[in-house]
Amino acid sequence: MADADKTAKPDPIIQLIVFRLGEEEYGIRIEQVKEVTITPDIARMPKTPAFVKGIANLRGDIIAVIDLEERFQLRSPDQPMPAVTYTMALEAKDYTIGIMVREVPQPLSVAQSVIEQTPEFIQEANIHDKYIEGIAKIGPRIIVVLDMLKLLTPAEIMQLQPAEASSPELGRTTG
């Protein structure tokens, strides 16, 4: 009886939306994703950090679109964004925000138990450790599961890069 209970202890299945940033794969819980669409026409907003791509009209909602590769410096300069990109509209606490990605994000079901806690050395080494919920290992793939609600606080998003990294970035948009 007790044994049966143990083996039947449910291992909840979690639906993730998996996307690529730089060289790695990242995942978000599906309930935090409102929709995925081809990136609509974006109006660049002057005087915002370069990783804020601008604002776009998503079915009447005006949302900000940000580029996380740029935000976390995950992109090497020889890898520009392709002409057609995709935007995931994510539901933050009280607003919607768009995350621009280079490939179509894919749904993926994983068992809760597959998601491992982040190793401690990453927690310490990585700048964006606090948004990492865990790491899912599926065969050869390693998917970093992000906690979007923590990532998407306005203060977190608008936080400027360290001056030496951001100034040339901003300067480049001139002219």
Added chain:
Amino acid sequence: MSGREQEYREIFMAEALEYYDAMSRHISELEREPTNEPALRELFRLMHNLKSNARAMGYTSIGEVAHQMETIFGLIRDENRAFGGSLVPVLFGGIDSIGEMIRAVGENEPMPDVERLLDNLDRLAKGEEPNLEEEEADDEEDVSRKLELSDLVYIQVRKLDHLMNLVGELIIDRDRIQTLSREINHPALTTAAAHFSRIADELQYSVMDARLVGVGSLFSKFPRVVRDVAAAEGKDVELTLVGEDIQIDRNILQIITDALLHLVRNAIGHGLETAAEREAAGKPGQGHLTLSAQAERDDVLVQVRDDGRGINVESVRRKAVERGLVSKAAAAHLSDEAVRSFLFEPGFSMAKEVTEISGRGVGLDVVKLAIDSLGGQLRVDSVMGEGTTFTLVLPTSIAVKGALLFELENRNYAIPLMHTDSVVSLLPDSFNVVGGLLITRLQGENVPVVDLRRLLHNGDGPLPPASKADLQGRQDIIIVNYNNRRLGLIVDRFLRQQDIVVKPMSKPLDTIDLFGGVTLLGSGQVCLVLDVPALTRLFLAKRP
């Protein structure tokens, strides 16, 4: 009867009926519990309000009864009388009579006779016994009295706001559908789109109209404020209210409430002199304060005018130089008007000395911010010794704004007309370079001109010095005006003038104050709405 009178009568009826219901309720409570203090206070207040409203509308007999009743309730409240004995039927009868009189107003019938009631109330006030004979006779009729439902509906502003937001969305879709129908050019679609547009327009105006209230609903609170402030300051002030009928969006009125309160307090505290000072200056001892509203095209002008000592421009000029807002040489050449606008600089009027010297008090920058948030303008005119006038230029409605659309780097932008002076198209030889700044002469005034592209995309550093070599061909320039500072913005191309629905910037971008919001164009394109106050501040901070 004019529409306005009819409207006032409806409002009076709605309020009076509500008062009557509340009175009936409270007096019943009082009968159960004669010392119920909240009920007593409430009855006193209701009688007082009904009296004021009725007298304002010219219903003297309602006013008279309410006045007498108020007196009696006042006596009970102050424990000079007890709620009991022969007093009770008279007061119940009085409230019934008030109900009958209100109904008579509503049905345009002659007022019932209240002589006897007034006589009885008078006796009670004097402490005599009322004449209660035959009082029973009317009672049966009273029991069968009609129950009235008001013709007016009270609605929460929140619901109106929601309605307004929805209409805003609808207007954006209307533009989009119109554009599509022109592109597709199908007769049935064109007809349907035209009809849809008409309905959407009408809906928009109806909802905007539903939100309008008379400025009087705010003005009417000022006689009391003026009385209290004047008493505290030991001054004799007469207040005149003008244009209480002018209609304005309720939320705008709400936002300017504090600003207006501030201006009025300032005018009494610092603008107007004491009676002795006034007489010494050869003016009548009683100071005069006027609150006025007038409609001007699509705007509403609200003015606070006093006949006090006025603003000493020279001391403001001196102070502006001391505080480093302007160089001494430049200050000497500024017009009085330009100098007075320093009063609205953040922190400027906080300085105590200025309060004393200029006679103007604390926190005008706060007033300025409130008006800016509405996309309005604040002006001040003053003549030394004769008085000061503050003018608030306000939009009638928050949601829809007239705007000028222009193009910059293949993007559409909008700038509110409220802050737009004019548009000009100039050849490069109309400019001079002074101290790294482009200057052009317009209507006898030197106006700095800046390339908007550079201002917006220059990163964090100051602007590079301007050079005439950068200018090629005709330059399209929008002259904006904020706080008496004119500034020319070079844009790529003027597009058109259009009424736009401004949506506030969504989080997390709402911290960027350079944009007052966004709007969607008929093409579905997102269009940023520039905020002229923030743009002017940016220019001042970044000028070379």
